[in-house]
Amino acid sequence: MSTTPTRATGPGGTAGYQQVQASAEFALLRSRFRRFVFPVTGLFLAWYFLYVLLAAYARDVMAHPLVGNINVGLVLGLLQFVSTFAITMWYARWADRQFDPTAEKLREHWERGEL
Amino acid sequence: MKAFATVAADKVGNPTVNITIFAIFVAVTLTIVVRAARTNRSAADYYAGGRAFSGRQNGIAISGDYLSAASFLGIAGAIATSGYDGFMYSIGFLVAWLVALLLVAELLRNTGKFTMADVLSFRLRQGPVRTAAAISTLVVSLFYLLAQMAGAGGLVNLLLGVEGSTGQNVTIAVVGILMIFYVLVGGMKGTTWVQIIKAVLLILGAGLMTLWVLSRAGLNLSNLLGDAAAAAPKKSDVLAPGLKYGLTDLGKIDFISLALALVLGTAGLPHVLMRFYTVPSAKEARRSVVWAIWVIGIFYLFTLVLGFGAMWLVGPKRILAAPGKANSAAPLLAYQLGGTLLLGIIAAVAFATILAVVAGLTITASASFAHDVYSHVIKKGRVQPDDEVRIARVTAVVIGLVAVIGGIWAKDQNIAFLVALAFAVAASANLPTILYSLFWRRFNTRGALWSIYGGLGSAIILIAFSPVVSGGKVDAVTHKAASLITDPTVDFHWFGLENPGIVSIPLAFFLGWLGTVTSREVSDAGRFAEMEVRSLTGAGAEKAVLH
Numbered sequence: 001m002s003t004t005p006t007r008a009t010g011p012g013g014t015a016g017y018q019q020v021q022a023s024a025e026f027a028l029l030r031s032r033f034r035r036f037v038f039p040v041t042g043l044f045l046a047w048y049f050l051y052v053l054l055a056a057y058a059r060d061v062m063a064h065p066l067v068g069n070i071n072v073g074l075v076l077g078l079l080q081f082v083s084t085f086a087i088t089m090w091y092a093r094w095a096d097r098q099f100d101p102t103a104e105k106l107r108e109h110w111e112r113g114e115l
Numbered sequence: 116m117k118a119f120a121t122v123a124a125d126k127v128g129n130p131t132v133n134i135t136i137f138a139i140f141v142a143v144t145l146t147i148v149v150r151a152a153r154t155n156r157s158a159a160d161y162y163a164g165g166r167a168f169s170g171r172q173n174g175i176a177i178s179g180d181y182l183s184a185a186s187f188l189g190i191a192g193a194i195a196t197s198g199y200d201g202f203m204y205s206i207g208f209l210v211a212w213l214v215a216l217l218l219v220a221e222l223l224r225n226t227g228k229f230t231m232a233d234v235l236s237f238r239l240r241q242g243p244v245r246t247a248a249a250i251s252t253l254v255v256s257l258f259y260l261l262a263q264m265a266g267a268g269g270l271v272n273l274l275l276g277v278e279g280s281t282g283q284n285v286t287i288a289v290v291g292i293l294m295i296f297y298v299l300v301g302g303m304k305g306t307t308w309v310q311i312i313k314a315v316l317l318i319l320g321a322g323l324m325t326l327w328v329l330s331r332a333g334l335n336l337s338n339l340l341g342d343a344a345a346a347a348p349k350k351s352d353v354l355a356p357g358l359k360y361g362l363t364d365l366g367k368i369d370f371i372s373l374a375l376a377l378v379l380g381t382a383g384l385p386h387v388l389m390r391f392y393t394v395p396s397a398k399e400a401r402r403s404v405v406w407a408i409w410v411i412g413i414f415y416l417f418t419l420v421l422g423f424g425a426m427w428l429v430g431p432k433r434i435l436a437a438p439g440k441a442n443s444a445a446p447l448l449a450y451q452l453g454g455t456l457l458l459g460i461i462a463a464v465a466f467a468t469i470l471a472v473v474a475g476l477t478i479t480a481s482a483s484f485a486h487d488v489y490s491h492v493i494k495k496g497r498v499q500p501d502d503e504v505r506i507a508r509v510t511a512v513v514i515g516l517v518a519v520i521g522g523i524w525a526k527d528q529n530i531a532f533l534v535a536l537a538f539a540v541a542a543s544a545n546l547p548t549i550l551y552s553l554f555w556r557r558f559n560t561r562g563a564l565w566s567i568y569g570g571l572g573s574a575i576i577l578i579a580f581s582p583v584v585s586g587g588k589v590d591a592v593t594h595k596a597a598s599l600i601t602d603p604t605v606d607f608h609w610f611g612l613e614n615p616g617i618v619s620i621p622l623a624f625f626l627g628w629l630g631t632v633t634s635r636e637v638s639d640a641g642r643f644a645e646m647e648v649r650s651l652t653g654a655g656a657e658k659a660v661l662h
Contacts, residue, residue, distance in 0.1 A: 017641065017649075018640065018644040020644070021644040021647055021648050022644075026648065026651075026652075029652070030647070030651060041213070041217055041218060044210065045378070048207075048374075052203075052370070052374040053371070055357070056357075056371055059355055059357045063354070068338075068341065069338075070336065071354055073199060073354070073355055074340075074354070077199075077206055080206045080209070080210060081206070081412055084209055084210055084212070084213060085408070085409070088212075088213070088216060088404075088405055088408045088409075092401060092405050095221075095401055096398075103651065103652050110652075110654070
């Protein structure tokens with residue numbers, strides 16, 4: 001499927017995939033990525049299921065009116081929208097400013113054989 | 116329902132206007148598809164639109180794909196008839212995008228080529244894993260297709276003034292033939308443009324109606340909710356959760372099961388995943404998802420207003436008595452607000468939605484068959500790209516025909532609900548293997564096969580023996596069961612939940628783990644290194660086609 005065979009070393013004596021994977025710089029890139037996406041995934045899933053469980057088992061809380069006919073359930077539901085938009089922008093900003101430059105630098109070092 | 120077609124003397128709109136507006140949409144999109152097709156040369160053009168769409172274009176196209184008839188007609192209808200519980204569908208559908216954004220989209224774009232199976236089989240044994248992934252792609256796509264075609268059928272009586280089931284069947288067939296044409300001629304490029312145009316029309320149409328409803332309610336959401344609740348037979352219950360799901364303990368578990376399937380399903384939908392290959396890089400894939408989340412989120416906020424607006428201005432009773440039942444809430448609201456012309460526009464948008472989504476599903480299913488099954492499994496990779504595309508086109512025709520037949524058969528089903536089942540199957544069969552293969556070094560072929568077949572099989576078996584298929588609640592008036600098999604004397608269900616997710620999703624994750632640790636196969640360290648390095652750095656990723 002892939003056109004690039006798995007080489008011990010890359011073109012022009014640069015590192016192959018396995019060497020890149022074993023390098024300290026790649027380990028750092030991977031851990032940065034995971035340290036961002038895993039906790040954030042845990043966070044939004046926990047918040048979503050909290051909402052789902054409240055909707056299923058705490059109907060009275062959800063039906064409690066706040067302003068006029070707007071109740072807790074509607075506000076919590078709309079807050080799910082707000083948190084989704086916020087996490088989206090947070091991740092996009094982080095990926096553009098922190099992750100992409102790190103990955104870019106790694107690719108440069110790789111091409112120059114400096115890994 | 117067919118039986119109600121005559122009862123619903125409540126004729127709305129002018130079929131000529133509806134058909135004319137729809138014909139204009141078809142004419143415009145056909146022109147664009149034919150023009151786009153001029154640059155279709157390679158397999159990358161046919162499957163991935165040359166990978167040349169920008170993140171924004173693809174994000175809007177993703178929204179077009181995702182905001183299917185189920186979202187527009189189904190959710191608006193669910194809110195209009197069950198109140199708050201309908202709103203919860205849209206929350207699950209939206210939050211699910213974060214899974215795709217954070218864990219799947221970019222990594223998939225960097226490692227794959229055309230299909231979901233490209234990623235799943237990257238470092239595992241090609242033959243068996245590709246076959247499994249292709250089977251689950253076809254099953255999920257067919258479930259989804261059925262839901263869309265069912266939506267088309269249910270709306271026909273209402274919108275085109277076609278009486279009886281012959282007229283419905285003819286319309287379903289017309290939708291099917293148009294869709295086949297889009298896919299054959301336009302490939303992914305043409306299909307993407309259809310999605311973009313449709314998404315823009317849908318957002319504009321829904322936005323206009325939202326403003327209209329809000330202005331009728333004095334721009335006050337609280338007033339709108341109050342008026343809607345007053346129009347509902349069960350007073351004020353509609354503003355709190357539980358009307359549809361919360362009455363029994365089993366209903367609550369069913370609701371949690373649905374919520375789980377919705378949030379984990381999106382990132383396992385093959386037709387959504389395939390869209391990430393239409394952009395030139397992972398960065399653009401990220402941008403696509405950001406655009407999609409904004410467009411989809413804003414649209415769901417519109418449906419909240421539209422749903423309660425329909426409850427208030429049309430009333431649940433009239434909606435449920437109309438042909439197409441809950442699915443007709445949005446069109447009826449359009450008629451109530453803006454008369455024949457607005458109904459015509461909204462009706463055309465609804466048909467455009469169905470047409471575009473069905474085209475997207477067909478291209479995904481045909482790509483999976485041609486690229487995964489024919490090219491890699493049957494021909495073991497020794498195949499000319501032109502040959503593969505030819506097979507994909509033939510498959511598209513076959514799938515189009517299956518969709519027409521399935522649509523005629525499923526035309527009275529609730530569509531939001533059918534789509535929810537597709538999500539459950541996708542979350543069970545696909546997502547565990549996608550995540551394991553991207554993030555778990557030890558994962559191997561047996562783990563993938565057990566997880567895919569286990570998730571797919573358990574989801575389907577549980578649906579087959581659920582009240583969805585037989586033994587649903589019997590209607591006091593019609594004496595029909597609310598199941599696929601409406602005869603109340605046929606009842607072979609033993610699984611109490613309508614949505615299988617709460618069992619089949621954890622089971623698929625467990626089987627993926629169990630299969631992996633019990634297999635003696637050593638995972639391919641070289642391929643894993645390549646996959647991990649490529650997925651995170653974008654090195655060696657497929658490039659855009661330059662014309």
